[in-house]
Amino acid sequence: MPDEPRLIAGRSSIAIGDALITVLDDGLLDVPVQAYQSADKSVDVETLERQLLADHDVAVDESANFVVPGCSFVIGFGGNNILIDAGSGGRLPPMNDNGLMINSLGAAGLLPPDIDLILMTHLHPDHVGGLLTGSDHRQFQNAQLMVCEAEWNYWHSDSERARVPDFLHGIFDGARQATAPYRGDVKLFSAQLQELLPSISAVPLAGHTPGHTGFLIESQGDKLLIWGDIIHSEFLEFAHPDWSMVFDVDPAQAIQTRVETMTWAATEDLLVAGMHLGSPAIGHVRLDGEAFAFVPLAG
Numbered sequence: 001m002p003d004e005p006r007l008i009a010g011r012s013s014i015a016i017g018d019a020l021i022t023v024l025d026d027g028l029l030d031v032p033v034q035a036y037q038s039a040d041k042s043v044d045v046e047t048l049e050r051q052l053l054a055d056h057d058v059a060v061d062e063s064a065n066f067v068v069p070g071c072s073f074v075i076g077f078g079g080n081n082i083l084i085d086a087g088s089g090g091r092l093p094p095m096n097d098n099g100l101m102i103n104s105l106g107a108a109g110l111l112p113p114d115i116d117l118i119l120m121t122h123l124h125p126d127h128v129g130g131l132l133t134g135s136d137h138r139q140f141q142n143a144q145l146m147v148c149e150a151e152w153n154y155w156h157s158d159s160e161r162a163r164v165p166d167f168l169h170g171i172f173d174g175a176r177q178a179t180a181p182y183r184g185d186v187k188l189f190s191a192q193l194q195e196l197l198p199s200i201s202a203v204p205l206a207g208h209t210p211g212h213t214g215f216l217i218e219s220q221g222d223k224l225l226i227w228g229d230i231i232h233s234e235f236l237e238f239a240h241p242d243w244s245m246v247f248d249v250d251p252a253q254a255i256q257t258r259v260e261t262m263t264w265a266a267t268e269d270l271l272v273a274g275m276h277l278g279s280p281a282i283g284h285v286r287l288d289g290e291a292f293a294f295v296p297l298a299g
Contacts, residue, residue: 005222005224005271005297006297006298007280007282007297007298012025012279012280012281013108014224014282014297015222016217016218016219016222016223016224016271017199017218017219017220017221017222018077018078018199018219018220019075019076019077019199019217019219020075020076020077021073021074021075021076021217021224021226021273021282022073022074022075022076022108023071023073023104023273023279023280023281023282024071024072024073024074024087024101024104024105024108025069025071025100025101025104025279026069026070026071026072026087026088026098026099026100026101026104026126026130027069027070027087027088027090027097027098027099027100028067028068028069028070028094028097028098029067029068029069029070029088029092029093029094029097029098029126029276030065030066030067030092030093030094031065031066031067031068031232031233032063032064032065033046033049033050033053033060033064033065033066034046034064034246035245035246035247036049036236036243036244036245037243037244037245037246037251038240038242038243038244039242039244039251039252039255040242045243048240049236052235052236052239053066053233053235053236055235056235058233058235065093066233067094067097068232068233068276069276069277069278069279069281070087070088070098070126070275070276071087071101071104071275071276071277071281072084072085072086072087072101072104072127072130072275073085073226073273074105074108074110074115075200075217077199077200077219078198080116080117081110081114081115081116081117082115082116082117082118082119082197082200083105083115083117083118083119083140083143084118084119084120084121084215084226085118085119085120085121085127085128085228085275086101086118086120086127086128086129086130086131086139086140086178087099087100087101087102087126087127087129087130088101088125088126088127088129088130089128089129089130089131089132089134089139089178090129090134091125091129091174092125092126092129098126099129099130101130102130102139112139112140112141113140113141113142114142115140115142115143116142116143116144117143117144117146117197118131118140118143118144118145118146119146119196119200119202119213119215120145120146120147120148120151120213121212121213121214121215121226121227121228121229121275122148122151122208122209122211122212122213122228122229123147123151123152123155123175123178123179123209124171124175124209124229124247125170125171125174125175125178126275127228127275128174128175128178128179129174129178131145131178131179131181131182132177132178132181136177137181138181138182143182143185144185144186144187145179145182145185145186145187146186146187146188146189146196147179147186147187147188147189147211148188148189148190148191148202148204148211148212148213149188149189149190149191149211150191150206150210150211151209151210151211151212151213152179152186152188152211153210153211154209154210154211154249155171155172155175155176156175156176160172168247171247189202191204191206191210191211191213192204196215199217199218199219200215200216200217201215201216201218202214202215203215203216203225203227205227205228205230205257205261206250206253206257207248207249207250207251207252207253207254207255207256207257207258208228208229208230208245208247208248208249208254208257209249210249210250212228212229212257213228214226214227214228214230214261222271223270223271224271224272224273224282225261225265225270225271225272225273226272226273226274227261227265227272227273227274228274228275229274229275229276230257230258230261230262230274231258231274231276231277232245232276233276234276234277234278234294237258238262238285238288238291238292238293238294239288239291239292239293240291241255241258241259241262241291241292242255242259243255262285262292263287265284265285266284266285266286266287266292269284270284270285271283271284271297272284272285277294277296278296279296280296280297282296282297283295283296283297284297
């Protein structure tokens, strides 16, 4: 049995067999405390939430927002550079505190033309904004974009856009704007467990969005699941996996997917990585009574 993969000293990178995965810090994002909800209406979610955040020294500002980290990942494998999600592009509050992914890519020794393929976990704004430059041009000229078909169809559906509250229309518009320059280079895949590339499989994780997808990297006996937005705050959803968010397209399915994915990761001791996990954004899930806990990977 192979040794446990470890972070490479001095870098936010990890070797999974022959694949090198590097965490690309994208900065901080605002989340409203009111975004969380419980199916059990007797639960005072906001009071519990504020207490948990205070316990972990996470400040809530006067607008009732707190910040969570955001990141993307780049995989170096077989001579190719594969980006998973593109970050916010600096288009979300707190302004100037996010959109750092391109700088992080440069720190990893890569430039946008070096990216050959972009795999999207989903098309929310903090994941697609960085597909564009600040002047709304295509950021990655040489990259093909791969997206789950259910995800693509949902955000490009006028009828689905008409069904949601007005404050969510911007998510539809942002997804369309960010992906439009790539239309000639988009490849859609079906929402099923499947190998997309050698050693990289798509794992359907629907709920947060209809085509929300994780990517399982397997090489030489090592495994890492990049699980997208299974959680947004490690201080909240591990302790309360039954909470949903206003940004979940299907809250009940999002909860079910979260619990099933965390149970899988904990039971199989599967290494996981997420776009909103704190540094180093990679670690293990542990069972904690009826809830879960996160153990960051050691260096």
